[in-house]
Amino acid sequence: MNNDESLTQENDYRVPALQRGMAIVQMFSAQQRTLGMSDIAERLGLSISAIYRIVHTLNEMGYLRKLAKNTYELGPQVVSDGFSYLASRDIVDIALPHLNALRDRTSLSCHLSIREQTDSLYIYRAFAAQRLSVNIPIGTRIPCHCTAMGRVLLTGLSPAALDNLYQHVRLDDYPPPAPKTLPELQQLILKDRERGWVLHRSDYSVAIACGIHNHLGEVVAAINLSGPESVMDSPVARERFRESLQESAQAIARELGGNWIK
Template sequence: MANVQASKYLVPGLERGLQLLLTFGAQHRELSFAELHRLVAMPKATAYRIVQTLEYMGFLERNARTNTFSLGMNVLRLGFEYIASLDVAQVGQPVIEQLRDSSQCSSHLAIRDGHDLVYIARVSAAGSRINQVSIGTRLPVHRTSLGRMLLTDVSRAEFEQLFPDERLPGNAPGQVQEREALWQMVLQDRARGYVIGESFYRPGISSIVYPVFDRDGRVAAVVSIMVPFDEVPHSDRERLRNEVRFAADKISGFLGYLPKAG
C-alpha cells in the first residue's frame, strides 16, 4: 500500500531518465540509440528527448565516430563526489591497507545508506580465495555483521522506520527473521562495541567489525576483516580483534572523534 501511495508522487520524466541511465553497465558500456530504445520500455520520441537532455547535461557522452552513447563525466562526478565528501574513504584507505598487512585478512570500509550497507573501500589479502566485493556493492543492512554494527547508531524509532514490519525482508535460511530479534542483537552489539560475525551472512566466512565515529560521536562507517573460517580461530581471536579496533580508532581520530574520558 505504501509503495502505491509513494508512486503517486513520482516524476515520470525523471524516472524514465534514470531508467535509461541504468541500462548502461558492465555488459553495455556503449550503446547506439537503437540499442538504447530496444532496452527501455518507452516511446521512441520520449527516449530521443531524454537522450538529448542527458547528453546536454553531461550525463551521456556521444562518440561522434561510432554514433554511440556512454555514461558521461557528470555520472562519475555524482558518485565520486559523494564518496569523497565523506572523507572517511580517503583517510580510511591507507589504514585498511595497514590492517590487511597486519591481519593477513581482506579488509573493508562500509557505510549505511538507508536499508543498505555500501562498501566504500576495500583491499584484498594476498592469495585470498574469498570472492571479494567491489567498491559500491550494496548488501541488506540487516543481513550482515557489518550492517548490524552500523545499526547500533539508530534509535528505536529510526529502527522501526527502517523496518516497519515485524517480519524482516527476505527469508534466507539460518538468519534472523524477526525485527525484535534483530533489535536485541543490535543492542547487544552496541553494548559490546564490536561484532564477530561467524558465518553470519556467508557460510565459511567470518568477520570482525568495529565502528568508526565522526567528530559528533556518530557511527560514520565500519571497519571489518574477512576471516576464511566458520569460526575465528581462538588462538588469533584477540589479536585480530585488537587490530581491527586499532584501525577503527585511528580512522575515528582522523575524523576528529575524541573519546570520552573514563
C-alpha cells in the same frame, strides 16, 4: 553579439523550476536537517503556493521526505545512485592507508562501508591476495541486517529510528543467521551496540566489524576484517584480529576528528 545579449540568451535556457528544486535540496545540511515549507519559501523569496508543486515533486521522487505536516528532510534518493559514494570520499581517503596497513598486518581482507537506508554500501576494500580471501567489490550493496558491518551501522540508530526504518521491510526472506522479525533485529542490534563490535559467519568465512564514530559519537561508517573460517576459527586469533581492527578504527576516527566508542 554584445555581453548583454549573450547573458540574456544564457538566461533563456534556464529552467526556473529545476533551478529552484536544486536550490531547495542544497538548503539542507548537517546543521539544517529539517525545514518547513514556510522556511523554504522565505529563503527563496517566494510564496508557499509558488513552491508547493516543486516540493511535492521532490518528495514524490525521493529527494525530500515528509516528516510531518509541511516539514521535510532530505530523502533517500539524494544518497543513492552514487551520491553517497561521492560524499564519502573524505572518509575513503583517510581510511585507505589504515586499511591497507591492517590488511598487511593480518593478511586478511578489509572493507569499508556506509549505510544507505537498509543497505550497507561498500566504498573501499583492501584485498588480501590469498587463495581463500574474501573479496567484495566496491559498490556492492548488502542488506544491513545480514552482515557484520551492516549490523554495526545499525547500532548508530536509536530503537525508534531502527523501528521506523524497518517497519515496512520484510526480514523473513533472508537465510540464517539473519534475524527474521523486527523485534529479533532490535534485540540483536541492542547486544551489538553494547558489545561495540560484531562477528558474523557465512559461507565458510568469518567477518569481524566495528564502527567509525564522528565528533558527536555517531556511527558514520564501519570497517571489517574478513577471512576463511579456518583462519578465523581460533578464539586467540579472533581476539588478536579484533584488537587490531579496533585500533585501526580508532586511528581513522581520530583523523576524522571523531570519538572512539569502545
